[in-house]
Amino acid sequence: MIIDPICDLSSYIRVADEESLTITHAAETHIHANFVSGIRDVAIKLNASIYVSGESDDMLGYKNMPNHTHFVQHNDDIYVGNIKLKVLHTPGHTPESISFLLTDEGAGAQVPMGLFSGDFIFVGDIGRPDLLEKAVKVEGLSEIGAKQMFKSIESIKDLPDYIQIWPGHGAGSPCGKSLGAIPTSTLGYEKQTNWAFSENNEATFIDKLISDQPAPPHHFAQMKKINQFGMNLYQPYTVYPATSTNRLTFDLRSKEAYHGGHIEGTINIPYDKNFINQIGWYLNYNQEINLIGDYHLVSKATHNILYNLLDMIMCLDISYHKLKFKHNLFIVKT
Template structure:
């Protein structure tokens, strides 16, 4: 048997390729939308990507499932469990819809389906047995967003992101029961999860790429829980705020997206810039001069985790970026379901549009008489609850443009903005400027610097 794990650091998302070395058939599990890596590995190893499967309808990234059918001719396997509201639509005619106890045969490798609702109603786990290697015992399980290293999948995304009221408590109770199914399996079973540390699909995901069931029984709080009521309370508390693009991902992964293809994106400096504007320069360079209405998300490893909060999927996009990164930027945005990059303005050509700026200050300038200042804390709710400035107002940096949230200051106010270290507050400063708040002051070093200043 051939085994390969793929990890997308920008989304903390994990996918897998399994192949039978005798028949040369391969399956990709929870594939991301850009299929290049899978194609390269399959070609190098001499495998055909005959199949593709998913553990559930994903909310945090755009699926490559349907593109695998288009590009490789893969036969698709998806869940037919759970609520009728979350059934896959617009699937190829030969798609196999899976129920508890069904199996997928990839040559001499078997994947058995276990229904594990909780994170979502249709969630399934694939239990792998390598018959080609002479084993009748399972080797491991692909748990998707059911079981992570050190944590389990959150049950509140349907309610928080997709606005399906009343689903959080039901999902938490289903998760409690799903975990009981693991009691039938041995400690040596390997756990291959769908995400790693940094993913908002749980609150305490481990950074190591895999685990064993025995290790999780000893170290994962959820597998040690015996009381349903306390389990539910713990599971639903202090979950991170879900990015706004999650609701869109749920919809497009259920219904499907057009096939992704890299295109030629226009590069230039027209008088009018189309659609929403994202500026990918450093926060230091951006603050000195930028296009009014643009949002600053520096192009680094955390780019997508931040950008997803602000993308308008109904409008084209202008990017202030290096045109040499056009292909990679298209792939990155495609991985959260956005394909409409209309224009790239080169970073060194932005001065002609730059009519706005904001001020950066050191923590000492804030802490001097901070009780009399307008302070906006844009950290997560859990960070804010742990410790904060007593007169600071709180609003998560990603929720500044949310229709159901209100910025707690007037547009004419002088507003000091801080996060934990200064990264998220710089993004927030650009968003607030785009929303018409002119007197924005970003606090460098964030709460870390503020706290140090107050202690000296």
């Protein structure tokens, strides 16, 4: 089973093949804003059963889903063999947000082991409630989400402290204010260290959650719509030399290399862990772009863009294989 799949399924298929397994199920915790979801791809390409939240009104819920999609509700159970996932409706980050409480019944356990929390609980923080308001331009959704988040936190406080927390994001993600660097946690640890579990006054909680949230990257609003309504299935890409200079052009090299010589008018965004968030500020979904870097670097960046910002680059024209500078012009050599 895959939780919150990205649209490029190749890594999941490779791991499944290596373990002689078949991918039969996938589930999603919420409608994502920071990467292109692969939940529809899993159903159509792998003929797997998929599970998404049915806990939303018609305006904000999933659209254009495959016919065999399961829309789950609070307290529903999903079984994958002897593994049980109990659905918990945990709104706040989004109205439809759900978490999955895992119990390994095959091992004889009658108590849950861990929680796939999506963007509900992170290590040291919780999901921000303002992204939906910014995406659909409906005033007041941030405060509604913050109130829902307060109730969602209260609803899980009685779960055992040993419950493992498996969040959807870690440090560096713009889906919260101060996400921790470690990949997993426990509910008991979060009760002791996460501010959201120690703030018992609802008004103060709401104020803390909404205030000082970083501005979301420019592409989040469009990404939200893509994942709500669906898009063309992911297709493999080819890196090839650029044929036009009249496009927004990003130089992926280090700052030092860029300062040593660059094409006038280009934007330097080094390819590192912050690349997607930074490039998302500049991109227009109706505009093709160019990328500058060696073949390996451009290939990696293209792959990253494809599963995070896929819809905008269906006709992307990219890559300078070798770069020479002469009078602020460049020469492409393959």
